[in-house]
Amino acid sequence: MRLSQLLEKCKIVAIHGEENVEVENITSDSRQVQKGSLFIAVEGINTDGHDYIGKAIEQDVQVVVYDKPMFEEYFSRVTYVQVENSAIALAQIASAWFGNPSEHLKLVGVTGTNGKTTVATLLHRTFRTLGYGAGLLSTVANYVNDDSFPTTHTTLDPITLNAFLRKMVDAGCQYAFMEVSSHAIHQKRVYGLRFEGGVFTNLTQDHLDYHKNMLEYRNVKKAFFDSLPESAFAITNSDDKNGAVMLQNSVARKYTYSVKGMGDFKARIFEKHFDGTEIEINGKELIVQFVGVFNVYNLLAVYGTAVLLGQQPDELLRILTLLKPVAGRFQTLRSPAGFTAIVDYAHTPDALTNVLNAINEVLEQRGDIITVVGCGGNRDKTKRPLMAREAVELSNKVILTSDNPRFEEPQDIIDDMVAGLDDEQRRTTLSIVDRREAIKTACALAKPGDVILVAGKGHEDYQEIKGVKHHFDDKEELEKIFHGLLPNTLNS
Structure with missing residues (x-):
C-alpha cells in the first residue's frame, strides 16, 4: 500500500523523503521490521519505540513514523514522518492498512471495572444464536464467528486488533463485540475505530498502579463515551454513581439500565438459587442460569444493547434463558x-x-x-488490604494464598493483604502460599451444605511466577480433589 494512503488521517508535522513509496508491512515492534516495512515508534510504559529507530534502520526499514524530534541527519533511503502523536498515528495507520474494517461492522465496545467479559461474551453468544455472523474480542478468548483464537490482553494493540476486525469482515460477520480497557483508551489502541455503541458496566477501584487516582481512571473511561459519534448509542448502568458522568459530554444517543431505580431497561429480582435466578425485565418474567445481582446487571446490559441493535425483545428474553455463565465467572461445581x-x-x-x-x-x-483468595503481583497494591477485609467480613473462613505473584514474593503480597485485618480477624484467617494446598485445605474444611469460593483467577489456566507461566487451573484443581471424594468422607 502506498504511504500517502496510510497517512491520510494522520496529523503530520513534517516529512523527509519520498512520500509515495510502497509499504510492504507495518509494525510498532522493531524486531519485526523487514525490508519495505513501516515502523511506528511509540512511547510505551516500559520501553520507548524511539530508542529502536536505529535498529529498524539497520534492518532496512522503508518508513519511520515518530513524534519526538530527534534526528540530526536523515538517510536518503528512509522516509521519515513526524506526526503529532505516534500512538494515534499507529491506530490510524493500522486501520487504513486493513481497509478500515470497523466501518464494515456494527462494533460495540464494553467498558467498566467489572462485567466487561461477561457482557461482551454474552452479546456474541446472543447474536450467534440469532443466526448472525459475529466476532468477539475479550479477556478470555477472541472469536470470529465460532472459531476461537487465544488472547493475551483485554484490548489488543491496534495492528492485531484491526487484523482481527478484518478477519471478521472477511468471514461475513455483521457484528463485533469487544472489551475496552482503560489502558487501551489511554494508550489510544481503539482510536479511530467506528463504534455503533458503547456500554458502561460500573466503576470501582482497580488499576491504580497505572492511573494516578480514581478521578483519572474515571475520566479515561469517560473519554470513550465522549468519542462516540452522533450515530452511535451509549448505554450505562444508572445505578452506578458514574453512569450519568459517562453520558455528560457524549453526543451519542443515551440510554440507561437499572435494577434499583428507573431506566430504559429495568429489571426486578424475585428468587435466587445456585442454579439460577427468577427475574423480570421490562415487565416480562423469566428464569436465567446466572446467580447474583451483578449478573442481573450484566444480562440487562446485554438485553438493552441487543434491543438498541434492532433485535426483537421477546426473542431476546427467550435467548437470555438459554445463556450460561462465562468460563471462570461464577462457575458452580458440586462436590x-x-x-x-x-x-x-x-x-x-x-x-x-x-x-x-x-x-x-x-x-x-x-x-x-x-x-x-489472593492478589496479583506487580499490580495495584492499595486493593490488597481491601480484598482481605471484604473476604473476612463476608465469609466464615478465609484462606489467603498466592494468585499470579509475577515478580513479587508471594508471602509479601499476602502480608499486604493481612495488613487490612484487625487482630481478631488475623487470628481466624489462614495463610497458605501454595495455591493448590490452599484449595485442598478449603475442601478438607468444608462440610455438607457449605460453599467454597476460589476467587481471583477464574478462567486463567496458569500461574505466573518470576516471568514463567506454570499450568494451574482452579476448576481443574477442584475437579481433581472431587474425583477422590465420596459423600460423608470429609471431616469424618
Whole structure:
C-alpha cells in the first residue's frame, strides 16, 4: 500500500523523503521490521519505540513514523514522518492498512471495572444464536464467528486488533463485540475505530498502579463515551454513581439500565438459587442460569444493547434463558461430599464483594462460606488490604494464598493483604502460599451444605511466577480433589 494512503488521517508535522513509496508491512515492534516495512515508534510504559529507530534502520526499514524530534541527519533511503502523536498515528495507520474494517461492522465496545467479559461474551453468544455472523474480542478468548483464537490482553494493540476486525469482515460477520480497557483508551489502541455503541458496566477501584487516582481512571473511561459519534448509542448502568458522568459530554444517543431505580431497561429480582435466578425485565418474567445481582446487571446490559441493535425483545428474553455463565465467572461445581465450590475471576474489592453477597443471599446462613483468595503481583497494591477485609467480613473462613505473584514474593503480597485485618480477624484467617494446598485445605474444611469460593483467577489456566507461566487451573484443581471424594468422607 502506498504511504500517502496510510497517512491520510494522520496529523503530520513534517516529512523527509519520498512520500509515495510502497509499504510492504507495518509494525510498532522493531524486531519485526523487514525490508519495505513501516515502523511506528511509540512511547510505551516500559520501553520507548524511539530508542529502536536505529535498529529498524539497520534492518532496512522503508518508513519511520515518530513524534519526538530527534534526528540530526536523515538517510536518503528512509522516509521519515513526524506526526503529532505516534500512538494515534499507529491506530490510524493500522486501520487504513486493513481497509478500515470497523466501518464494515456494527462494533460495540464494553467498558467498566467489572462485567466487561461477561457482557461482551454474552452479546456474541446472543447474536450467534440469532443466526448472525459475529466476532468477539475479550479477556478470555477472541472469536470470529465460532472459531476461537487465544488472547493475551483485554484490548489488543491496534495492528492485531484491526487484523482481527478484518478477519471478521472477511468471514461475513455483521457484528463485533469487544472489551475496552482503560489502558487501551489511554494508550489510544481503539482510536479511530467506528463504534455503533458503547456500554458502561460500573466503576470501582482497580488499576491504580497505572492511573494516578480514581478521578483519572474515571475520566479515561469517560473519554470513550465522549468519542462516540452522533450515530452511535451509549448505554450505562444508572445505578452506578458514574453512569450519568459517562453520558455528560457524549453526543451519542443515551440510554440507561437499572435494577434499583428507573431506566430504559429495568429489571426486578424475585428468587435466587445456585442454579439460577427468577427475574423480570421490562415487565416480562423469566428464569436465567446466572446467580447474583451483578449478573442481573450484566444480562440487562446485554438485553438493552441487543434491543438498541434492532433485535426483537421477546426473542431476546427467550435467548437470555438459554445463556450460561462465562468460563471462570461464577462457575458452580458440586462436590460428591455435599458442598458447593464456585470459581470466579473476582480480583477487585467490589467484584469480590458482589460474588460473596450473591453467595450469602442464596445460602441464607444454611452453611459456611470458605473463601480462598489472593492478589496479583506487580499490580495495584492499595486493593490488597481491601480484598482481605471484604473476604473476612463476608465469609466464615478465609484462606489467603498466592494468585499470579509475577515478580513479587508471594508471602509479601499476602502480608499486604493481612495488613487490612484487625487482630481478631488475623487470628481466624489462614495463610497458605501454595495455591493448590490452599484449595485442598478449603475442601478438607468444608462440610455438607457449605460453599467454597476460589476467587481471583477464574478462567486463567496458569500461574505466573518470576516471568514463567506454570499450568494451574482452579476448576481443574477442584475437579481433581472431587474425583477422590465420596459423600460423608470429609471431616469424618
